[in-house]
Amino acid sequence: MNHNTNTYNGILETIGHTPLVSLKNLYPEYAINAYAKLEMFNPGGSIKDRTAYNILQNAIYSGEIDDNTTIIESSSGNMAIGLAQICLKFGLRFIAVVDRNVNEQTVKILKTYGAEVNQVKDIYPHPSLLEARLARVQELLLSIPNSFWTNQYANRANPETHETTMNEIRTSLGTDLDYLLIATSTCGTLMGCADFISKYKLPTKIIAVDAVGSLIFQSKPGQRKIPGHGAGRKSQFLDMDKIHHVHHVNDLGCVNGCNKLLKSEAILAGGSSGALVTALGAIADQIPEGSNCVMIFSDRGERYLDTIYSPEWVEMNFKEYNMALAG
Numbered sequence: 001m002n003h004n005t006n007t008y009n010g011i012l013e014t015i016g017h018t019p020l021v022s023l024k025n026l027y028p029e030y031a032i033n034a035y036a037k038l039e040m041f042n043p044g045g046s047i048k049d050r051t052a053y054n055i056l057q058n059a060i061y062s063g064e065i066d067d068n069t070t071i072i073e074s075s076s077g078n079m080a081i082g083l084a085q086i087c088l089k090f091g092l093r094f095i096a097v098v099d100r101n102v103n104e105q106t107v108k109i110l111k112t113y114g115a116e117v118n119q120v121k122d123i124y125p126h127p128s129l130l131e132a133r134l135a136r137v138q139e140l141l142l143s144i145p146n147s148f149w150t151n152q153y154a155n156r157a158n159p160e161t162h163e164t165t166m167n168e169i170r171t172s173l174g175t176d177l178d179y180l181l182i183a184t185s186t187c188g189t190l191m192g193c194a195d196f197i198s199k200y201k202l203p204t205k206i207i208a209v210d211a212v213g214s215l216i217f218q219s220k221p222g223q224r225k226i227p228g229h230g231a232g233r234k235s236q237f238l239d240m241d242k243i244h245h246v247h248h249v250n251d252l253g254c255v256n257g258c259n260k261l262l263k264s265e266a267i268l269a270g271g272s273s274g275a276l277v278t279a280l281g282a283i284a285d286q287i288p289e290g291s292n293c294v295m296i297f298s299d300r301g302e303r304y305l306d307t308i309y310s311p312e313w314v315e316m317n318f319k320e321y322n323m324a325l326a327g
Helices: 048-062 078-090 104-112 129-143 157-173 188-199 251-265 271-286 311-317 319-326
Strands: 020-022 033-038 070-074 093-099 116-120 147-149 179-183 205-211 245-249 292-297
Touching: 020 157, 033 157, 048 078, 048 157, 070 078, 070 129, 078 093, 078 104, 093 104, 093 129, 104 116, 116 129, 129 147, 157 188, 157 292, 179 188, 179 271, 188 205, 205 271, 245 251, 245 271, 251 271, 271 292
Parallel strands: 033 292, 070 093, 070 147, 093 116, 179 205, 179 292, 205 245
Antiparallel strands: 020 033
8 A cells, every 4th residue: 555645556455454344133142253354345356366466476476477477277266356357457368267167247257357268067087177177277288388377276375375364353353263264165265364373372263164065074075056165176275183173064055144144234245155154153052152253254245146146046956945935
């Protein structure tokens, strides 16, 4: 920020320093203090703006990226949008490798930012859509000279980014944080916050909220309809010794959590945020009274208007929802 004028030197300076808000209406029946870190306030609409910016900056400083480098990444949506905006600002070509579960709204945003969208539609011969995307990334890297894979799945700049995120939470709260709920994907946010907590010996317990059908903590894969929550393979960042508890939420739980958040707090958030809301409700009776609990809401809900927030889509995709309506 330019402190002489109270203005920012470009859109990328607005990444981070997102608000922490109290959620007094979410679970009033429990004597806990619930808060949300609203990462949808980042300029690209998600926490992945932080990751994308940090990875690209590190690569530029190290000389791995020059003005003619093509940036490539596999993404379910948010990382791609973050990279697309930053690459447009830096004047870099960007190719986003996505799969058939990507939201149509996300594709439109990517193309508006000037990204090239390379969509993987079939898994075969790979075990998951994620593995299929990663295979496509390797094909592109071999065929495009001077190309660079940001590799959010293994680049240490990913978790390192979120030590700053955790420091912001600690500073905003101004007192001890007892529980931190984080949705899983690459586990960059999860482990970056965990590393900060470990480094400073904070009393915070981390609750990892994973998707039913995800392979991060389980060995049996399952179908997942909500992009950005869970993953089709193990995380290369995960250190279980730093995680207090793992809670799994299915896709319908994401939907129900999103709608509860919207109706109680007027916050329109993405699917993984709904998972956190549902998880907090499931464990709230086990949390000591007066505890401070923070959830990191990763992205905006506008990208899910045709899915999570569409009654027609929900009824079409979830038998449990239809049975509840009939009952």
